[in-house]
Amino acid sequence: MPMDRRNFFARATEALGALLAAGLGLPAAFYLLSPGRRNASAWVDAAGLSQLSPRVPEEVTLRRTRLDGWKIVSEKSTAWIVKLSDTDIVAFSPQCTHLGCAYHFDEKKHEFVCPCHTSNFSLEGKVLTGPAPRPLDRFEVKVENGRVLIGALVAGANPPSKG
Numbered sequence: 008m009p010m011d012r013r014n015f016f017a018r019a020t021e022a023l024g025a026l027l028a029a030g031l032g033l034p035a036a037f038y039l040l041s042p043g044r045r046n047a048s049a050w051v052d053a054a055g056l057s058q059l060s061p062r063v064p065e066e067v068t069l070r071r072t073r074l075d076g077w078k079i080v081s082e083k084s085t086a087w088i089v090k091l092s093d094t095d096i097v098a099f100s101p102q103c104t105h106l107g108c109a110y111h112f113d114e115k116k117h118e119f120v121c122p123c124h125t126s127n128f129s130l131e132g133k134v135l136t137g138p139a140p141r142p143l144d145r146f147e148v149k150v151e152n153g154r155v156l157i158g159a160l161v162a163g164a165n166p167p168s169k170g
């Protein structure tokens with residue numbers, strides 16, 4: 008059956024709509040599914056294992072690069088690493104779990120102290136005195152070739168502490 012003028016315009020309109028949808032949808036799908044967006048948990052070299060003294064926290068600077076769309080973004084942050092033993096290395100987020108203040112390590116007390124509302128945390132990140140509601144947040148940690156690598160922040164990695 009020959010195509011009349013009405014059918015031709017209907018088909019042409021449908022084809023144009025499909026082309027527009029593909030033109031808008033493909034870049035959006037590429038952006039949402041691109042590896043850069045999944046790269047948030049990339050591992051960062053933080054320190055040499057031999058540099059860390061047992062049970063002495065070390066604050067390290069982390070620089071992560073990630074692809075954000077078509078831009079490479081470099082982000083700087085810090086973490087506290089504690090070598091609890093040769094096989095037990097932990098890394099804490101630098102923010103207090105109460106209201107997010109930066110805490111420090113008190114060498115005399117041998118514990119982490121938050122200056123904002125005086126929460127104290129043990130070397131394992133447990134709350135010693137409140138008002139912090141939960142232990143320090145931890146990063147994923149692994150050791151490869153004598154280097155300590157820090158990954159993504161792990162939600163709820165610490166068991167709730169009691170007093």
Ligand code: FES
Pocket residue numbers: 103104105106107108121122123124125126137138139
């Ligand atoms: S923010 Fe640390 S105790 Fe309040």
